[in-house]
Amino acid sequence: MNTSLLFSTSTKLALKNDPPGEWMPNVPDGAIRLSSGFPYPLVVPVAELQSAVNRLVEKEWDLPLHYVGSEKSDLLQQQLQVRSAVRGMKVASSELLVTSGACQALDLLARVFLDEHSVVIVESPTYMEALEIFRNYTSHIISIPVDEDGIQTDLIEEVLRERMTTGLAMPKFVYTIPTFQNPTGTTMSMERRVSLLELAKRFGFIVVEDDAYGELFFEEAFPTLKSLDEDGVVVYVGSLSKLVAPGLRIGWIAASEEIVSAAYWFKKDLDHPFAQAVMATYLEEVDFGDHVVRLRDVYARKLDVMLEALAEWMPDSVTWGVPSGGYFVWVRVPGVDTAGVLKAALEAGVSFIPGKYFYLDGEDGREYLRLSFSYMSEAKIVEGVRLLGDVLGLLQITE
Amino acid sequence: MNTSLLFSTSTKLALKNDPPGEWMPNVPDGAIRLSSGFPYPLVVPVAELQSAVNRLVEKEWDLPLHYVGSEKSDLLQQQLQVRSAVRGMKVASSELLVTSGACQALDLLARVFLDEHSVVIVESPTYMEALEIFRNYTSHIISIPVDEDGIQTDLIEEVLRERMTTGLAMPKFVYTIPTFQNPTGTTMSMERRVSLLELAKRFGFIVVEDDAYGELFFEEAFPTLKSLDEDGVVVYVGSLSKLVAPGLRIGWIAASEEIVSAAYWFKKDLDHPFAQAVMATYLEEVDFGDHVVRLRDVYARKLDVMLEALAEWMPDSVTWGVPSGGYFVWVRVPGVDTAGVLKAALEAGVSFIPGKYFYLDGEDGREYLRLSFSYMSEAKIVEGVRLLGDVLGLLQITE
Numbered sequence: 001m002n003t004s005l006l007f008s009t010s011t012k013l014a015l016k017n018d019p020p021g022e023w024m025p026n027v028p029d030g031a032i033r034l035s036s037g038f039p040y041p042l043v044v045p046v047a048e049l050q051s052a053v054n055r056l057v058e059k060e061w062d063l064p065l066h067y068v069g070s071e072k073s074d075l076l077q078q079q080l081q082v083r084s085a086v087r088g089m090k091v092a093s094s095e096l097l098v099t100s101g102a103c104q105a106l107d108l109l110a111r112v113f114l115d116e117h118s119v120v121i122v123e124s125p126t127y128m129e130a131l132e133i134f135r136n137y138t139s140h141i142i143s144i145p146v147d148e149d150g151i152q153t154d155l156i157e158e159v160l161r162e163r164m165t166t167g168l169a170m171p172k173f174v175y176t177i178p179t180f181q182n183p184t185g186t187t188m189s190m191e192r193r194v195s196l197l198e199l200a201k202r203f204g205f206i207v208v209e210d211d212a213y214g215e216l217f218f219e220e221a222f223p224t225l226k227s228l229d230e231d232g233v234v235v236y237v238g239s240l241s242k243l244v245a246p247g248l249r250i251g252w253i254a255a256s257e258e259i260v261s262a263a264y265w266f267k268k269d270l271d272h273p274f275a276q277a278v279m280a281t282y283l284e285e286v287d288f289g290d291h292v293v294r295l296r297d298v299y300a301r302k303l304d305v306m307l308e309a310l311a312e313w314m315p316d317s318v319t320w321g322v323p324s325g326g327y328f329v330w331v332r333v334p335g336v337d338t339a340g341v342l343k344a345a346l347e348a349g350v351s352f353i354p355g356k357y358f359y360l361d362g363e364d365g366r367e368y369l370r371l372s373f374s375y376m377s378e379a380k381i382v383e384g385v386r387l388l389g390d391v392l393g394l395l396q397i398t399e
Numbered sequence: 400m401n402t403s404l405l406f407s408t409s410t411k412l413a414l415k416n417d418p419p420g421e422w423m424p425n426v427p428d429g430a431i432r433l434s435s436g437f438p439y440p441l442v443v444p445v446a447e448l449q450s451a452v453n454r455l456v457e458k459e460w461d462l463p464l465h466y467v468g469s470e471k472s473d474l475l476q477q478q479l480q481v482r483s484a485v486r487g488m489k490v491a492s493s494e495l496l497v498t499s500g501a502c503q504a505l506d507l508l509a510r511v512f513l514d515e516h517s518v519v520i521v522e523s524p525t526y527m528e529a530l531e532i533f534r535n536y537t538s539h540i541i542s543i544p545v546d547e548d549g550i551q552t553d554l555i556e557e558v559l560r561e562r563m564t565t566g567l568a569m570p571k572f573v574y575t576i577p578t579f580q581n582p583t584g585t586t587m588s589m590e591r592r593v594s595l596l597e598l599a600k601r602f603g604f605i606v607v608e609d610d611a612y613g614e615l616f617f618e619e620a621f622p623t624l625k626s627l628d629e630d631g632v633v634v635y636v637g638s639l640s641k642l643v644a645p646g647l648r649i650g651w652i653a654a655s656e657e658i659v660s661a662a663y664w665f666k667k668d669l670d671h672p673f674a675q676a677v678m679a680t681y682l683e684e685v686d687f688g689d690h691v692v693r694l695r696d697v698y699a700r701k702l703d704v705m706l707e708a709l710a711e712w713m714p715d716s717v718t719w720g721v722p723s724g725g726y727f728v729w730v731r732v733p734g735v736d737t738a739g740v741l742k743a744a745l746e747a748g749v750s751f752i753p754g755k756y757f758y759l760d761g762e763d764g765r766e767y768l769r770l771s772f773s774y775m776s777e778a779k780i781v782e783g784v785r786l787l788g789d790v791l792g793l794l795q796i797t798e
Contacts, residue, residue: 001631003605004657006571008514014664021668044461053452062443065644100499103669115407129667136665172405206402232400245464247672258403265413266535268528269420270502273646275674
């Protein structure tokens with residue numbers, strides 16, 4: 001039977017997109033993974049998580065293995081309220097929803113707000129997973145360039161005014177990673193933050209704030225949009241993937257009760273009790289503040305190492321941004337199609353993510369690539385950048 | 400800001416339904432939970448899962464804690480192919496998708512097939528979580544009664560013929576739990592199985608087969624619909640929740656590559672690597688066949704205990720079905736609104752789920768209630784049934 005005839009209209013549309021995960025390079029064993037936005041293995045608290053599992057089982061035995069979980073599974077909600085408070089937000093428990101990582105949060109929010117005809121605004125470039133998620137709901141995505149001060153709010157305003165004047169549908173939300181953005185590493189200035197909130201209020205849209213990297217600052221902390229929001233326009237998406245471990249899939253939404261309740265309607269009462277109880281037990285047992293300070297220190301050093309290596313090994317024409325937090329350095333290779341270089345880089349033993357995957361129109365990202373300094377050791381970072389420098393240098397000689 | 404104005408059309412429709420989890424009674428501490436379809440704590444392999452975590456961490460350290468998981472996380476796919484083979488199905492790896500329990504599988508399938516105007520057919524009564532999931536996508540749900548031989552396929556045919564004649568939209572799929580159904584415990588006869596597949600082929604719809612209880616037979620095994628399917632009309636949904644532990648949330652879809660690929664588009668590359676790796680390590684280390692034999696033995700005895708207690712303690716007018724597998728006994732209390740009795744039962748110290756939650760039209764389930772023999776010890780089952788018998792007996796005297 002030809003079952004695809006039975007697919008829904010939105011499925012048929014979604015299947016026209018590239019398959020999910022196309023951006024993920026097929027990295028050979030032993031190659032240096034500057035593509036992977038994974039936490040550094042030496043700061044993933046494996047032993048502590050293992051001990052949390054053992055403590056949890058001792059204390060609660062089978063309880064966290066059932067559908068509804070246990071006291072410890074429930075505890076996570078409170079601990080995420082604490083994490084939210086650290087980011088300047090007072091969140092009631094009815095305003096918080098635990099999710100399977102930030103990605104389930106984004107999928108739920110897209111489901112709450114987006115029809116097939118809905119308009120959303122994203123940063124250009126932006127998180128490739130978010131693009132994949134939103135594209136599954138609508139093809140009406142507008143991208144607004146990010147510069148060194150974050151998304152260009154004056155351009156958002158221009159688009160909004162024009163759409164209003166011509167009677168076009170207004171955007172449901174703007175999706176932004178204001179702090180240590182993925183992939184560019186840039187941080188939105190305070191003026192832009194205020195201006196974005198003011199636009200949201202004036203034009204009646206939601207700001208979806210993805211704060212996966214906010215705690216990983218190397219110089220100073222930046223306030224979340226939600227902590228500045230007096231009009232209930234910001235939906236905050238948090239994640240413990242970069243601070244603890246992505247494989248436990250713990251994220252959360254902090255928003256008005258109205259929005260949290262709608263997201264809950266689709267998520268239902270289906271949590272991941274075991275993963276949640278493990279995370280809650282871990283958070284209860286460690287000094288998480290100390291842990292985060294250590295992460296900042298480790299990642300700041302790794303960034304320095306990558307920047308030094310870039311300065312040493314990149315051909316002269318290559319430029320890059322200098323982030324003050326997060327996991328990524330965004331590199332521009334003028335005149336070069338980075339997607340075309342990937343194969344040679346992988347053969348040379350180093351991976352990166354071509355810029356095109358972070359753009360609505362891949363052509364815009366042609367000359368860019370994303371490097372992660374998070375996952376590899378300092379020695380491997382130096383070696384990886386050297387290998388990449390060789391590949392790019394050779395290319396410029398032969399061209 | 401009134402953000403609900405921005406909600407999508409389907410969200411606005413979904414929010415008109417009852418909130419998720421309304422069916423879950425608020426059971427006081429210490430009460431006997433005949434409402435909970437949880438596995439029996441003494442057969443949840445807690446120690447084995449704990450040892451699996453420790454072995455996993457020893458062997459793979461941080462790997463299963465990253466986004467893409469590890470060898471062990473990947474191994475789960477193979478092991479679910481083995482579980483599928485035990486149920487008579489040869490499933491290629493491109494035909495299998497790991498999900499967060501059966502519920503994510505159902506949500507993904509609803510998302511793949513259902514528009515707001517789509518029609519689906521469910522059993523009456525049926526799994527309340529499935530009703531909640533489908534209602535979030537469409538209000539065009541048709542329910543067809545289940546008798547002692549499962550869903551009445553002649554009535555399905557009648558509905559299909561009538562809809563075809565009058566030019567109404569034809570159903571996208573029929574959702575069924577053919578073996579040890581939730582909540583009735585009934586099993587579809589072989590004739591009905593063949594007839595349902597024949598209807599699906601003839602009228603061009605999908606059969607979504609939920610097989611959460613299929614391996615828990617106390618007398619004989621029943622073949623899955625998918626093992627009988629020669630035309631690619633069946634989408635199989637499997638789950639390890641009832642066989643291992645629901646809190647790890649491991650389920651799967653086995654279907655044509657076309658359908659699996661569409662579900663993957665929405666699920667994306669986002670797995671639960673840690674939970675999957677733990678489950679895979681556990682399955683690798685134990686003799687799962689032996690484990691399942693033990694489960695059958697334990698649950699068969701618990702069922703016997705419940706049936707004996709029902710015979711002893713229920714008022715004469717009360718009747719119930721006798722399942723040959725699964726977790727549930729479906730009880731009819733003629734002339735009594737079971738939802739109205741729940742409070743008194745909880746006060747007396749025993750819980751059940753009122754029948755109304757398993758029906759599209761709650762009124763149809765007024766006289767029914769679901770008892771689980773899975774979670775409580777044999778002694779508690781006897782005690783719980785006795786308490787419930789008292790409550791129902793008293794009621795009939797006073798009425």
